Amino acid sequence: MLTDPDYMALITTLKMASVTTIILLLIGTPMAWYLAKMKSRAKVFFEAIVALPLVLPPTVLGFYLLIAFSPDSFLGQAWQSLTGEALAFSFSAIVIGSVLYSLPFVVQPLQKAFEQLGDHYLEVAATLGAGSLDRFLNVVFPMTKASFITAACLGFAHTIGEFGVVLMIGGNIPDQTRVLSIAIFDHVEAFDYARAHLLSLSLLIGSVLLLAAIYLLNHRQQIKA
Secondary structure, three states, rough: OOHHHHHHHHHHHHHHHHHHHHHHHHHHHHHHHHHHHOOOOOOHHHHHHHHHHOOOOHHHHHHHHHHOOOOOOOHHHHHHHHHHOOOOOOOHHHHHHHHHHHHHHHHHHHHHHHHOOOHHHHHHHOOOOOHHHHHHHHHHHHOHHHHHHHHHHHHHOOOOOOOOOHHHOOOOOOOOOOOOOHHHHHHHHOOOHHHHHHHHHHHHHHHHHHHHHHHHHHHHHHHHH
16 A cells, blocks of 8 residues: 555645646747747757757756756745745756756657648638637647647656656655655665555556557547548
8 A cells, every 4th residue: 555655745746747747838839839930050959959858867957957946046046035935955846847857748749740730721821810829729729739638648747757857956855846756766765665566557557558548649630631
């Protein structure tokens, strides 16, 4: 059976993943749209920056974020002035870190969908008098809805599995920054393999089911197309 700290770690994990996914969709959508429409040679540079978390070790990103979040840094001081709380080793810190680390899992599927959509439908809508927001909500979004679902699911799933970044900038504070990946590590360190196995198996099954749902959705979209 799971302990109360494990249940709290589960709640913290789901909360972190949900908040992160919402933020990623809000900031990732315009980023993906901009990259999809960008014609400059600098496009490859911006794409590389977005994709950097795919190859950068989590501890490297976590280390530099820890420095940026420290009370001595400009960001850390500004955050403390605004909120009255330290940014490092807080729930806000692990959300910010998760957003940066999961960014490519949301931006890349959306960028690909926007590029495949092309400009024809938007041009037709524009000739009918539709504004920019109207074209996006009534043309782009319905036609790329499956990609939005895929991006959200990938961002959510990847956030749940994060360990290095979260540990570096959030530590292991119960009810605040202790997430499931860290809880598994704690159980392994304590030689409590039964609980570590239970948590790991739960994450494994959940990940497989989520990925299967994504592939099924994409397969159905391809059949309809």
